[in-house]
Amino acid sequence: MDFLPANINAYAEASTSSESELLYQLNRNTRAQIMAPRMLSGHMQGRFLSMISWMIRPRRILEIGTYTGYSALCLAEGLVDDGLLITIDHNEELEDFARSYWQKSPLNDKIDFRLGSAMDIIPTLNETFDLVFIDADKRNNSAYFDLIFDKVRPGGFMLADNVLWSGKVVELVKPSDLDTQSVLAFNEKVQNDSRVENVLLPVRDGIMMIRKR
Numbered sequence: 001m002d003f004l005p006a007n008i009n010a011y012a013e014a015s016t017s018s019e020s021e022l023l024y025q026l027n028r029n030t031r032a033q034i035m036a037p038r039m040l041s042g043h044m045q046g047r048f049l050s051m052i053s054w055m056i057r058p059r060r061i062l063e064i065g066t067y068t069g070y071s072a073l074c075l076a077e078g079l080v081d082d083g084l085l086i087t088i089d090h091n092e093e094l095e096d097f098a099r100s101y102w103q104k105s106p107l108n109d110k111i112d113f114r115l116g117s118a119m120d121i122i123p124t125l126n127e128t129f130d131l132v133f134i135d136a137d138k139r140n141n142s143a144y145f146d147l148i149f150d151k152v153r154p155g156g157f158m159l160a161d162n163v164l165w166s167g168k169v170v171e172l173v174k175p176s177d178l179d180t181q182s183v184l185a186f187n188e189k190v191q192n193d194s195r196v197e198n199v200l201l202p203v204r205d206g207i208m209m210i211r212k213r
């Protein structure tokens with residue numbers, strides 16, 4: 001979902017660094033071969049995630065929701081030399097596809113894929129994260145926030161994708177679907193949590209940027 005007019009969007013994309021050839025191929029082949037390609041972060045958001053990661057220079061990143069591995073490659077770009085990105089997805093059908101692209105990247109050794117339910121895997125992680133990207137099933141956003149909170153270092157960051165949920169968060173009629181209700185509840189929870197500072201960035205489908213105090 002894009003909220004900007006198409007010409008502004010195109011100009012912003014044209015004025016943003018290009019994807020690498022590998023990311024371009026991953027983006028294109030996801031669209032051609034994989035179900036629901038709109039889930040992929042894509043060029044602009046990918047460069048944004050990379051930029052954020054370069055700004056933080058994280059040692060540990062957690063990604064919840066791998067899909068075809070595009071955002072994992074983008075986020076891994078800013079890791080320090082001995083850094084690691086753990087990425088979780090429960091869809092085993094996508095693992096080989098994602099790995100086939102990671103293996104063509106020098107960042108491959110920095111990506112640790114965990115297959116399974118994020119709710120089961122997160123409690124088993126004995127790491128302190130500098131950066132977390134929440135991008136899986138939106139109805140569990142609040143649960144993921146609670147599960148990871150103590151594993152994020154003070155001063156660390158969390159990003160949550162799709163927090164505008166195609167604009168449904170501002171519909172006048174009270175939403176009846178669980179996903180919209182969950183996104184609304186998550187945004188409100190973050191906004192009211194005095195332990196964090198947050199910015200809802202209206203880029204693409206909305207990214208909630210959160211800093212743990």
Ligand SMILES: C[S@@+](CC[C@H](N)C(=O)[O-])C[C@H]1O[C@@H](n2cnc3c(N)ncnc32)[C@H](O)[C@@H]1O
Pocket residue numbers: 039040041042064065066067068069070071072088089090091094116117118119135136137
């Ligand atoms: C929006 S896609 C992730 C897109 C990816 N981060 C990117 O930007 O290219 C969401 C992914 O979350 C995964 N997912 C959904 N619910 C999950 C769960 N409970 N545990 C683990 N993975 C889950 C789906 O299989 C899907 O691949």
